[in-house]
Amino acid sequence: MKYLSRVFWLAIGCTFLFPLYWMITMSLKSKSEAYNNQFGIPYSWDWINYSEALSKYHFFVYFENSLIYTIGTIAITLTTGSMLAYCLSRMQWRFNSAALLYVSLGLIVPIEVVLIPLFQLIKWLHLKDSYWGLILPYSGFAIASCVLMLFAFLRSLPKELEEAACIDGTNVYQTFFRIIFPIVTPALMTQCVLLFMRIWNEFPLAFIIASKDQFRPLTVGLLSFFVSVGVSDWGLIGATMVLSSLPMIIVYMIGNEKIENALTAGAILK
C-alpha cells in the first residue's frame, strides 16, 4: 500500500515535469517529425526552429515589455504600499482604521470583473498604448495585499529604533527611507516575488489594453504568435515556448527556495 502510493505520487510528480521535457524536445524536432514522433526523443537535434523563432517572433520586444511592466509595477507598488503601511501602523489620524478597511476591500474585487470600465478609464486618460496603461492598474490592484502584509509586519516591529533616530534629529522621511526600508526588506522581497509571478504571467488585462504589438507582454505576444502560426508547425511553437518560459525558469532555478518561502509567507500571514 505504502509502495503503491509512492509510485502513484511519483508518477504525478513526473507529470508536473513533463511540460519541460515536451517543450524542449518539441523545439528540436523538424516539422514532419513533430507529427510522426510527437512525444518521443528527437532523432536528431535540429536548432533551426530557434533561429526561425527569433526572426519571426518578436521575442526581445515582448520580453522587454514584460520586464518594463513587471519592474514598473513592483517599484510603484512597493514604494507607495510600504509608505501607506508605515503611515497606518505608526501615524495617528482620524481615518486610520477606516483606511485599513478601505484598502482591504481590494482583496475581494478580482481585476477581471472591472475589465470594461477600466478599459474605458484608460482610454479616457490617454494611457492606452503606453506602458502606464498597464503599470498603473496593476499597481492599484496589487496595493491591497502589499499594504496588509507590510502592515502586519510593521506592527510587530518595536519602535525603539525610530525613537533613537528621532532623538538623533532625523526627520520622519529620513527615518522611513534610511531605517525602516532596510528593516522591512525581507517582507518587501516576499512581495517582490509574489508580484513578479503575478504580473509576469498576467493575461486578461494585458490582452485588452496592450493591443498594439509593440506594447504586448510575453503572455499576449505568445498567443498572437500561436494564432498566426496555427497548429501546423509544432517545432516552431515549441521553440517560442521555450524562449518565452526561459526567463521564468531561470528565475525559478535561482530563487527556488525564496519563491517557496514567499508564497507560504503569504499563506500564513492572511
Added chain:
Amino acid sequence: MNKYYSTKVSIFVFSAPALILFSVFCVYPLLPEIWMSLNNHDGFRNLGFVGLDNYKDILASASFWTAHKNTYLIVGISVFLGLPLSLMFALFMDVQTPKLRRFFKTSAMLPAILSVTVVAEMWISFYEPTYGLFNSILRSIGLEAWTHSWLTEKNTVMPSIGLTFLWQYIGLNAMLFYTGIKTIPKNYYEAALIDGASFTQVCLRITIPLLQDVTKYVLILSALGSMAFYSQVRVMTAGGPGDLSRTVIYQMYYVAFETSEFGKGTAIAVVFILECLFISFLIQRFVAREKLEF
C-alpha cells in the same frame, strides 16, 4: 513621539500616493460599471438610459446561463477535487525522505510559474484528436472507442479545460498546505505516536483539523481564482464550440468587446461581483472558526 510622526504633511505624503492609486484604478471603476449597466452603451457613446433592461436581457440569454454552468463547474472542480488532492499530496510529501521531498516541491511548483499561454498551448497539443497524447494512449491500449476530439465536443470541452486548470495549480496548493503542516508543533505527533496512532488517524485527527487556517486561505484563493476563470478558455477554445465553453468573464468580455454592447457587458459584471461577494461571505461565515493558538 506622536508629534514626530503625525504632522498633517507627513500623513498626507505617506498615505496619499497609495490611496489615490488604489481609489482610481481599483475602486473607482465600480461606479461607472454600475452606471453603464443601466445605459445602452456601445463603447464610444452613451445611447441613453434604459433602466434595468440590460439586466432583463442578459438574464434571458441562454449564453449567460451556459457561462454560469461552466464557471461553477470549474469552481467545483478546483474546490472539491483540487483541494482534497493537493491536501493529500501535501500529507504525502511530509512523510518522504528529504531528497524525494525536494523533487516533489520543485516539480509541483513548476506548472504554476509557467505562463498560462504556454500551459494552455501545450495541453492543446495533448488534446489534439489525431496525434495528441491522450488519443494516442487510448489507441495504443485498444480503447479506440474512447477517443474524442476533446476540445471541440460538447461534453468533453469543459472537463478537458478543467483538467488543465487542476493540473496547473494542484502543486502550488499542495505547497501551501505543506507549509501549514510544517507549522504544527512536533509534540502533537510525538504524543500520538506514543498512543500508537496510525498515519491515517494522525492525518484525520491532528493534521487536518489543525490546518483549518491554511485550508481557508487556499479555499478562498481557489474559489475566487476559479470564479475569474478566463485565460485558459481564451487560449484553448476561444469560447467554442459556439458558446459552450464560455465562462462568465469570457461572456462579459465577448458581449462588450465583440458585439459592442458595453451596457450588457457591465450588467453581467455587476451580477457577477455580487456572486463573488456572496461566495466570499459564505466562506467567511461557514469556514471561519475560532483562531487557533499553538
